[in-house]
Amino acid sequence: MEQSSExxxxxxxxxxxPVVSIPVIAVLxxxxxxxxxxxxxxxxxxxxxxxxxxxxxxxxxxxxxxxxRRLGDGAVWWIVPVAMFTVVEGATFAMGxxxxxxxxxxxxxxxxxxxxxxxxxxxxxxxAFWVLVRR
Amino acid sequence: MxxxxxxxxxxxxxxLALFGVLELLARRPGSRIPTFGDVCAYVMQYxxxxxxxxxxxxFGFWWWVGWHFFAR
Numbered sequence: 259m260e261q262s263s264e265x266x267x268x269x270x271x272x273x274x275x276p277v278v279s280i281p282v283i284a285v286l287x288x289x290x291x292x293x294x295x296x297x298x299x300x301x302x303x304x305x306x307x308x309x310x311x312x313x314x315x316x317x318x319x320x321x322x323x324x325x326x327r328r329l330g331d332g333a334v335w336w337i338v339p340v341a342m343f344t345v346v347e348g349a350t351f352a353m354g355x356x357x358x359x360x361x362x363x364x365x366x367x368x369x370x371x372x373x374x375x376x377x378x379x380x381x382x383x384x385x386a387f388w389v390l391v392r393r
Numbered sequence: 394m395x396x397x398x399x400x401x402x403x404x405x406x407x408x409l410a411l412f413g414v415l416e417l418l419a420r421r422p423g424s425r426i427p428t429f430g431d432v433c434a435y436v437m438q439y440x441x442x443x444x445x446x447x448x449x450x451x452f453g454f455w456w457w458v459g460w461h462f463f464a465r
Contacts, residue, residue, distance in 0.1 A: 315448060376463070389430065
């Protein structure tokens with residue numbers, strides 16, 4: 259007896275495709291990159307974009323990629339860079355984030371002063387956020 | 394630049410480089426190391442009752458990172 263098989267494939271929604279999501283993130287990043295630190299606009303914009311992404315991520319409106327049931331033994335390797343970053347950041351923070359002991363954000367401040375680098379960093383933050391929302 | 398400042402910057406650079414190296418190793422076929430995305434996804438699936446504590450924690454942390462660097 260011949261069995262019929264049915265193949266199904268989930269078609270991504272238009273706004274969920276990279277050709278749509280990447281330009282949207284790029285425009286949001288260009289706007290965010292123009293807003294100076296410590297301004298009300300920068301606070302509202304960061305809270306607004308991040309809040310919207312959290313809402314997407316906690317609702318079921320965005321399709322999610324499959325989650326691994328368990329992680330292999332190799333996952334412990336990730337402790338090395340996380341611990342190293344945490345130790346250096348923690349030590350410099352405890353030392354008061356001075357010129358000799360700068361925290362990561364103190365080192366990043368002059369880099370993020372430029373609008374191009376600020377927009378690029380904004381793009382990285384939003385793109386990573388979007389990837390997390392879809393996991 | 395003082396030696397201490399150089400060592401601190403070196404520490405950050407090595408830590409970030411290790412992230413990149415591990416991600417490259419994880420993406421090799423048959424690798425036993427999960428990608429960083431898989432690690433995040435594993436953490437994010439943690440729930441207490443019906444509360445997605447893992448998702449809230451990871452989103453909250455990443456939200457704070459953006460706010461800290463771009464608004465503060």
